[in-house]
Amino acid sequence: MSYSHIVIGAGHNGLTCAAYLAKSGAKVLVLEARSQPGGAAATEEIAPGYRVSSCAHLLYQLHPRIMLDLALDRHGLEFSAKNITTTVLAGDGAALTMLDGKATGNISEKDAQNWPIFWARMKKIARHLQPMLLMSPPRLAGRDLSQNLDLLKLGWSIRSLGREDMREFLRIAAMNVYDLAADYFDSPLIKVRISADAVLGTTLGPRSPGSVLSLLYKLTGALNGVQGAMALPKGGMGAVSGALLRAGAVRGVDLRLGQRVRRIIVADGKASGVETDTGEIIEAANVISNADIAKTMVSMVGAQHIDAGFQRDVSKIRSKGATAKLNLALSALPNFTGADAQALAGRLLLTESIEQIELAFNPAKYGQWSKHPLLEVVIPSVTDPALAPAGHHVLSAIVQYAPYQVESGWASQREPFQRDVMAHLEHFAPGIGASVVGTDLKTPADLEAQFGLPGGHWHHGELAIDQLLMLRPVAGAARYATPVENLFLCGAGCHPGGGVMGAAGYNAARAVLAKRQAA
Amino acid sequence: MNYSMKIKPDTVRVGLKPTPFIDRLRPLNKFESLAYWQGYWSPADFGNPEREYFAIRNTTSVFDLSPMTKYRIKGPQAEAFLQRLMTRNIAKLKPGRVAYTVWCNDEGKVIDDGTLFRLGPQEFRLCCQEHQLFWLLTSAAGFDVSIHDETDEVCGLSLQGPTSYSVLRALGLAAVETLKPFELRDFSFGPGSIMVSRTGFTGDLGYELWCAPGQALPLWDALQSAGRDFGGVEPIGSTALDMARIEAGFIGAHLDFMPADQAVRAGRAASPFELNLEWLVDFNKGHFTGRAALLAEQKAGSKRCLVAVDIEGNKPANHALIYHRKKTEVGHISSGIWSPTAKRNIGLAMLQMPYGKSITSDLWAEIYVMRELKWEKRMAKCTIVKAPFFEPARRRATPPGAY
Known part of the structure; x- marks a missing residue:
């Protein structure tokens, strides 16, 4: 069998890219090092009969264009819940539940009235940034007509916000979310909501500059036509990868699991295939890597084939995660103080204040995990009972802040870390510890080892102004092509970045196909 | 605090x-x-x-x-490291030999030039004018090589x-x-x-x-x-x-070329092609930093060229502007002296292409001379010649002549 394109890595972006390439007639082979496809968009069994999203657990950004083009619904992507509530729990019984513009619970009347206005405004600004998602980052110089049009479109889109909202965008774009929240609100729990969406999955605290941009970035996502909606895929996040896989398979994409690529074969500045760990050489005219750029260019291509300055830029990408993942198998539905049945079917944010989130960030800067982390919890088995044995449940929690590099190393620190997280969880859901029948904790080091997330960072690199658009992953490789001819990147490290979005994979496929047309 | x-x-x-x-x-x-x-x-x-x-x-x-900056470069991958660093083919440099070479940044602009001494199969000394530790260590990432500044040793x-x-x-x-x-x-x-x-x-x-x-x-x-x-x-x-x-006919850093890592203004750094050093660039040896940029430059053509000029008269023309037809400014003399041995007024000149390549005549140096507290301007005709201006046979004779 000979292939025109090899995609290294079957993460959701790799699968998206492969499906689009196959859609336009390419013969594509996807090589995945793990025994399971999907990368960080996967479902795994953490105890016999208990299945849960390994890593990412909420879908809010999967691009509608991709869902439509690849007919992911026909390929099995279903949702057990489409637009779930977010409930902030302070742990002492105080709670605030939000669904889109509606906020009920512990919130002042003034803030409750202000919330829909604020949220609509943020969504409007984010909406006007949407055109950039499916646009290849424009070159700084030497742009062609189509790039100028893209840029014009984005510029026009931002301009068309209207004078007041554009001013607000310019004011807040580089701001921190702590100040933004304080600008609009007094009630503690609403501030938690706003800042949690900005910092989850990043290495930012609420007071870190650029955290507002992170919030807007997240809000550019829409699901089933509802901007800012969060959904639970039926069967966990693996359902998304499964659908992408089938969308590719029907178009002839071949997938080989357990095939780790040792080396990308490069001669005279051109890639011509890959060599796997078993020594097998597979040739193809194009190689597209879903792995991060440092692993792709330094480990797989090799320093001797790339320029030193480029290698330095690639090695300096800020990509040190501060987010861990805790998955629990439970014999009973946990009892979260202050949460009603509806709240348990949605997303829970566990912390009492925005200040507490900032305090939780502090130790992470100095090689320690927070003993009181911000937790984003979902119990997907509430709406998708098939994930656990009858009456039992699975809980999925994102633990915000545990640094990639921890004092004494994660190998020895995982146990005490787990104890701290469980004790913290117990504070919000008394008795939960007694119902645990299985635990799966992934530290940032585990996330790197298992899913190839560089530095354990969920987005293959911090989503910050210095690492976005034409600077993502680095200048000189921002348009999916690398300095090595015929070698492309399609991972979350590329524009527009991480989250289960697929846009990087889509844009990469477009860049690969454009090259073919140009040739 | x-x-x-x-x-x-x-x-x-x-x-x-x-x-x-x-x-x-x-x-x-x-x-x-x-x-x-x-x-x-x-x-x-x-x-x-x-x-x-x-x-x-x-x-x-x-x-x-x-004061010459000296680096000891050794290790199993010293040669591979230098192959990626230098434009020249270092594999051809045998132990006991020295090579003149340049190294470039990603844009194919010369960072510095120097002499590379091969002390052994896995051991080199690099002598150069500018400090290079940052660039050498940057370039060493991923190679089994050690780099040591031995300037004072x-x-x-x-x-x-x-x-x-x-x-x-x-x-x-x-x-x-x-x-x-x-x-x-x-x-x-x-x-x-x-x-x-x-x-x-x-x-x-x-x-x-x-x-x-x-x-x-x-x-x-x-x-x-x-x-x-x-x-x-x-x-x-x-x-x-x-x-x-x-x-x-040798060039000097900060004189005839601006080290690329120190150049602040756009377009000031120069490529090996522009410095008339294409003989130091080997595209067939494998990848090296700047290779893609230099291939592109070779294809598109360079913007400037360094030439040796013979200048009319005997007034040193250092830093003089050069004009075509005494009208259009096309470059300058980067180094110029009255050569006591060649008995010629000589210089190295950086010219905007196509001057110096396809247009080589009617070039004039604008020389200012101070005459008893009064500036006088001389337009001196420049003729492009081949460097070196002076090359005695004794330079290469082995054994050299005895006195």
Whole structure:
């Protein structure tokens, strides 16, 4: 069998890219090092009969264009819940539940009235940034007509916000979310909501500059036509990868699991295939890597084939995660103080204040995990009972802040870390510890080892102004092509970045196909 | 904040760094005439640069090379590292040989030039003008190689001139006559040894002597005695050396090219092609930093070119602007002198293409001369010639002629 394109890595972006390439007639082979496809968009069994999203657990950004083009619904992507509530729990019984513009619970009347206005405004600004998602980052110089049009479109889109909202965008774009929240609100729990969406999955605290941009970035996502909606895929996040896989398979994409690529074969500045760990050489005219750029260019291509300055830029990408993942198998539905049945079917944010989130960030800067982390919890088995044995449940929690590099190393620190997280969880859901029948904790080091997330960072690199658009992953490789001819990147490290979005994979496929047309 | 500066006065170096030869050189430097060289005490001249220049061409000159930046590069992947760093094919450089080479940034612009000494299969010394540790360490990532700045551990003297071989023979260096140009060898000297390479910056017969700082003064004294019968060994400064290097057609950093990592203004850095150094670029050896950019430049054509020019008259044209038809500004003289040996007014000129390649005639240098407190402008015709301006056969003769 000979292939025109090899995609290294079957993460959701790799699968998206492969499906689009196959859609336009390419013969594509996807090589995945793990025994399971999907990368960080996967479902795994953490105890016999208990299945849960390994890593990412909420879908809010999967691009509608991709869902439509690849007919992911026909390929099995279903949702057990489409637009779930977010409930902030302070742990002492105080709670605030939000669904889109509606906020009920512990919130002042003034803030409750202000919330829909604020949220609509943020969504409007984010909406006007949407055109950039499916646009290849424009070159700084030497742009062609189509790039100028893209840029014009984005510029026009931002301009068309209207004078007041554009001013607000310019004011807040580089701001921190702590100040933004304080600008609009007094009630503690609403501030938690706003800042949690900005910092989850990043290495930012609420007071870190650029955290507002992170919030807007997240809000550019829409699901089933509802901007800012969060959904639970039926069967966990693996359902998304499964659908992408089938969308590719029907178009002839071949997938080989357990095939780790040792080396990308490069001669005279051109890639011509890959060599796997078993020594097998597979040739193809194009190689597209879903792995991060440092692993792709330094480990797989090799320093001797790339320029030193480029290698330095690639090695300096800020990509040190501060987010861990805790998955629990439970014999009973946990009892979260202050949460009603509806709240348990949605997303829970566990912390009492925005200040507490900032305090939780502090130790992470100095090689320690927070003993009181911000937790984003979902119990997907509430709406998708098939994930656990009858009456039992699975809980999925994102633990915000545990640094990639921890004092004494994660190998020895995982146990005490787990104890701290469980004790913290117990504070919000008394008795939960007694119902645990299985635990799966992934530290940032585990996330790197298992899913190839560089530095354990969920987005293959911090989503910050210095690492976005034409600077993502680095200048000189921002348009999916690398300095090595015929070698492309399609991972979350590329524009527009991480989250289960697929846009990087889509844009990469477009860049690969454009090259073919140009040739 | 409880931070306070606690630096012991005796750990802070004030003023210029001495070289191991300073005790001999300082008394001779009657006018305390110094030139800047990476913060070292380095003479510009010893009172009479013309006399020093003529020592280079007529007897033997000696120049303190100790401030030269020197890096020891060794390890199993030293060659692979240098192959990726340098534009030249380092695999062709055999142990015991020296090569002149340049290295570029990603944009294919020259960061610096220097001489690379291959001391062994896995061991090199790089000599250059600018500090390069940052770039070398940056380039070393991913290679099994160690890089060590040995500038202060190795001192050097450049012995240049027609009688230099005879001086070395008188010094007692066995079989030094078999040392070929760009060859290096260890010779026993005193209780230890010194390394001698047949290299230099003058385009003449000459050698560079490298030793540990402890041997510096014995070596200096021995050279002075050895030179007594050959017209002496004349200490020279950088002014005389600069004249010789222009005659030899050699380029200098900050003179004829701006080191790419220090250039602030867009377009100031130069590629090897622009510096007339395409003979140093090997596209067939595999990848090296700047290769893609240089291939693109080769395809698209360079923007500038460095040429050697013969300038009418005898007024040195250093830094003069060059005009086409006395009208259009097309470049400038980057280094220019009246050449005492060639008896010509010479210069290296950086010209905007196509001037210097397809348009080579009707070029004029705008020279200003001060005449009793009044500036006078001369338009002097420039003729593009081949460098070097002076190349004696003794430069390459092995064995060299004896005196």
